[in-house]
Amino acid sequence: MGNALELHDLKKAYRGQGVLRGATLSIPEGRLALYLGANGAGKTTTMRLVAGLERADAGSVTLLGGPPRPELRHQLALTLEEPRFYPWLSGLDNLRVVAGYRQIRGADRWARESLRRVGLDAAAHRPFRSYSLGMRQRLYLASSLVPELRLLLLDEPTNGLDVEGREAIWDTLTELRDGGVSLLVSTHQILDAERYAEHLAVLHDGRISFCGPYAELAAQRRLMVETPNPEAAQAALAQHGLRAEPGRQRGQLLAVDLAGRPAQQVLGLLSSAGVPVGTSRPEDLEELYWRLKNVDASRMA
Known part of the structure; x- marks a missing residue:
């Protein structure tokens, strides 16, 4: 199975202001991929460049195994902005x-x-x-x-909809995916990724900070540990080669990089060191998204 869509170091600026700064991603055929980023991150610009509505300043687009070409107009569809x-x-x-x-x-x-x-x-x-x-x-x-649809690009198709409207749209998109259509759906709704994404691309500051199977991203989640003594917890874990840092909400929440170890083993290390632990849970996708925003895109693309 090849890729339905590939972007290679795509760049676009308006009036000297860079929007895309070298975006690189690939979407496999027959997948429902989410393009996740904040409002104004450059998701719509990406869609317009892929569809040929605008020209990139640099980089290239590969559609359905080759360069964009006129005959693809019957196999590609795009929805943008307000209908x-x-x-x-x-x-x-x-x-x-x-x-x-x-x-x-x-x-x-x-x-x-x-x-x-x-x-x-x-x-x-x-x-x-x-x-x-x-x-x-x-x-x-x-x-x-x-x-003859093979690739469908949708820019925020559920924006502003109520629960019933959102479900109706996603039901149709899932049906299309099951029928063999490749989809790239832009959204700023992180919960959509948890429910529907098979493949995920995360856009921040004009670059792709992650692109790959959703399961691969989920595997990078850290363990969020509540403890009244986070400094002691960090010191105890460091002795075993484990890195921990304050969670985004700070306070008594500590984010622990499991480094492939079971969560229960890490909690056991804290218990053996006499560090009191309250609740613990996996890092949620929103927390992971904010962490990815600080990751060097060249290492993740």
Whole structure:
């Protein structure tokens, strides 16, 4: 299995302000990959460069095994920002328009099937202007489900949606993945990564600080230990070659790098050293994300 998407040292600046500073990542075919980063980190810029809406200042993009080329327009789809359709037309008629300019055969059949796949078949004849935000986002997704689709890029597709709307979008994305479509979904919602990501790319300061299977990232989690004497705990662990530092929330929370050891063994070392320990838990993804922001991207890409 090859890669659906590769970025090689991609750079882009606006008015001298660098947005992407050498982003490198690879997304395997048939995976649902999340592109995680704060608002303004450069996720939308990346999507626009991949889709050919803008040109990079340096670096290269590889799509579906080769350089970007015109024939890929039938295999690649992109959703960006707020969905825009003709407000007075129904959802069905808007998709018929999309079918026209994308030269999709059997436009009516495709439009109806796409609405069904995103759960909008009951609202097919309602005007777009009457759609809720969640329905608009689902219609936008429906417009991307071209017959020959192989790679789908989505920029914050669940932003601003309620729980029901978010679930509907993710259900459709998971179904697409199961059907063999490769997906890159940008988000600033860390919990989405925990629930849906198979592959993850983390963007910070214009560079990719991590790119790989989600399980590989999860394996880097440290053990968060609550203790009233963190200095004694650090000293005791250091004697066994284990590094520990105050957690992001400071106070009595200590973050311990397990270095491949079982958590219970590390807790046992503290107990043997007479260091009192309260609760302990694995580092959560948000804590790990903030730690990755300080990692040298050249070592992680």
